[in-house]
Amino acid sequence: MPAAKPTPTPVSVLGLGMMGSALASAFLRAGHPVTVWNRSPARTGPLVAQGALPAATPADAVAASPLVVLCLLTNDNVDEVLDGLGEGGLGEGGLDGLDGGPLAGKTLVNLTNGTPEQARALSARATALGARYVDGGIMAVPQMIASPAAYVFYSGDEEAYETHRSTLAVLGGTRWTGTDPGLAALYDLGLLTGMYGMFTGVVQALALVRTENIGAEEYAELLVPWMTAMLGGVPEIARAVDSGSHLTDVSSLAVSQAAFPNFLSTFRAQGVSTELFEPFQALLDRAVEEGYAGDGASRMVELLIKR
Template sequence: MNANLDRSSNVNHHYDAKANSSTLPSVTVIGLGSMGSKLARTFLHSGYVTTVWNRTPEKAAELVGLGASGATEIADAIAASPLLIICVLDYDAARHILEPMKEKLSGKVVVNLTTGTPEEARTMGAWMRNLGAEYLDGGIMAVPSLIATPHAVILYSGSMTAYENYKQVLDSLGTSHYLGSDPALAPLNDLALLSGMYGMFGGFIHAVALVGTEGVKAVDFTTTLLMPFLQAMMSTMPEMAKQIDSGDYSAKDASLAMQAAHDTIGEVSRVQGVSPETFTPIFELMKRRVEDGHGGDDFASVIELIRKRPSS
């Protein structure tokens, strides 16, 4: 049996870094894929007593060699630590692992770093609370290689008590952001950030494809022209955000009517043999907004065509 079995006391009696900085809490990592393994290695490197478990035990071998305690049974992994970090394929997998152990979760802090939807997070949070566990949902805004670097940002929502008690542990993984008590907030913001990322990537590949038709190297175009231009454009986002919050979209520079007057980007794409399908959806929204009588608005006005309407 693991020597840390007696350390699974109620959350309100958990580790207090300020009160006892010489004692580090133990942590269990459930799920040893690329991300889970990196989380476990980070905890080990930071000096935390770390227990690991994976459905395929062989994946724990390297971590055990680094000093982790490898639990062969999920019950032992849960009993080993007051803090449980779970990072698996999806919420169904997390529930499948934890469901048979539900009577052992009371008093535990469960931090779920599995990617999922806001509704899944709310459901999981309610289930955990009913079992007597403190629950945090999380969104990791980083690839495994960035964990424990200044570039790793991890979003958390759910139990504030759990977050405050274990913030020092969580901070070892990257920059922590607590978004509120609703477990849905972390996955919602996670997916919103990814949406912005993929929109940027879509524009990038279209731009590179266009200049590539004339033999321009992607690296040269990106570093010399595209990145400086996009960085300048990103500086306009806070002002666009203010317009969205206020509802005042009055154009200050380039109106939608001017921007959507001609499908020049689509036309040159077709002439150059490049598919315009990453650009067409946003252009169609701009045209619709003009047709609806908002040609004098700034680009941020397009959000009114896609945002959720408040209930009347």
């Protein structure tokens, strides 16, 4: 006889903004029993229509499932939820452990965007409340959830992660980063840093060309392939960072420093703010002053790290 299919794991989702709603919907479509809670109860309506069960309080949601997924606005909101579940927090004694409390034996997967320090603090709190804690960083917009393009970084309690990995895989690819709870947030913020840095250049470039009434959409047809080609150099920069060998035969920091005033001068002449780019000029100046004129862009990674 064929082996019986495992019973889908019940999941509780706390936080039903655009991303939280997308997560809950993905679990429902995959056949998992889903309980949902949101500070504004009206947000539960569309998911209840899909088959989710509404919870009146976070404690009710936690009680309903062994796997609890949080996707709130900030980690301060996660702290507030833990305050309620811990009946006012950890008390004067600090991490005293609350065996038998509402979180005892639960796996808490926090997919709220936050910092590595916050993730480590929340892991300590959740553990003290009897839960197993996994932190996550979602690399997708809500519309991408459950698609092949979506994936999530995870870190923290590895045994809990492995226990629920197949359920979490409903949301997208799963990428384990390590037992330090802060690593998923670090990976997440690192990729987002690259994204925001890229879009910083995009908005500056479009602001510049729009001063002469050049169509932004028209210009994007040039900008996108150029930026894509330049991104091809990132692996070489990364290799230089890892090896500590920063000499270049492409473009030195001295060349960049000499050219950069042209950007700032043109921005000013065209009536475009220089506030996004002035810090980069200052870093180039420091690199050359400290004797790295012949090095490539990879040297700036070391200059940015405060030893």
